[in-house]
Amino acid sequence: MRYVVALTGCSGIRYGIRLLEELDGERELIISEMGRKVLDEETGLTMDDLEANAEEIYSDDDLFAPPASGSHRFDAMIICPCTQSTLAKIAAGISDTLITRAASVTLKEKRKLIIVPRETPLSTIMLENELKLARAGAIILPASPAFYAEPRTVDDMLNFVVGKVLDQVGQEHDLFRRWG
Numbered sequence: 305m306r307y308v309v310a311l312t313g314c315s316g317i318r319y320g321i322r323l324l325e326e327l328d329g330e331r332e333l334i335i336s337e338m339g340r341k342v343l344d345e346e347t348g349l350t351m352d353d354l355e356a357n358a359e360e361i362y363s364d365d366d367l368f369a370p371p372a373s374g375s376h377r378f379d380a381m382i383i384c385p386c387t388q389s390t391l392a393k394i395a396a397g398i399s400d401t402l403i404t405r406a407a408s409v410t411l412k413e414k415r416k417l418i419i420v421p422r423e424t425p426l427s428t429i430m431l432e433n434e435l436k437l438a439r440a441g442a443i444i445l446p447a448s449p450a451f452y453a454e455p456r457t458v459d460d461m462l463n464f465v466v467g468k469v470l471d472q473v474g475q476e477h478d479l480f481r482r483w484g
């Protein structure tokens with residue numbers, strides 16, 4: 305499996321880092337400019353620290369990179385976490401960054417697009433954008449850890465959300481205890 309994984313300038317960028325660590329297969333990583341800043345702000349990590357968990361890293365302003373084209377084959381794109389700004393652009397069909405272009409390609413090629421928004425509360429504009437993308441075929445998977453899995457650490461909460469993403473791409477995992 306080949307994945308395009310995008311990290312944007314959201315609080316909770318650790319969700320994306322955890323996902324990169326857990327995802328089996330080839331990982332093509334794109335981080336937005338704000339994503340890099342939040343990465344530094346919330347974790348102190350740099351791009352060099354992420355290199356071990358990605359086969360390729362592309363710049364978000366490189367619209368010549370392979371994921372910008374529908375002829376580049378990948379199985380799914382996961383935007384984790386996804387800002388409301390990036391989500392709104394995708395919903396509006398704006399493709400002026402590699403992340404938004406790759407998402408647009410994913411939708412038009414009818415491939416799996418998993419979007420993990422992290423924002424609360426949500427305005428009606430945000431809700432409408434999420435609905436529009438869900439109707440267009442995207443999976444909207446909010447970063448909202450459940451408590452039935454009895455999380456004890458932040459890592460447990462990250463694992464729940466990342467596990468739900470892995471469920472969507474059909475990857476076996478034991479990141480959280482399932483109900484029942």
Ligand SMILES: Cc1cc2nc3c(=O)[nH]c(=O)nc-3n(C[C@H](O)[C@H](O)[C@H](O)COP(=O)(O)O)c2cc1C
Nearest residue numbers: 312313314315336338339342387388389390422423
């Ligand atoms: C520390 C920090 C945390 C942020 N957290 C969020 C967030 O959780 N959700 C969100 O939608 N935007 C958040 N933002 C705002 C986005 O970073 C901003 O809208 C930016 O333009 C998004 O750019 P991008 O989508 O290209 O990454 C945050 C900004 C900062 C500085």
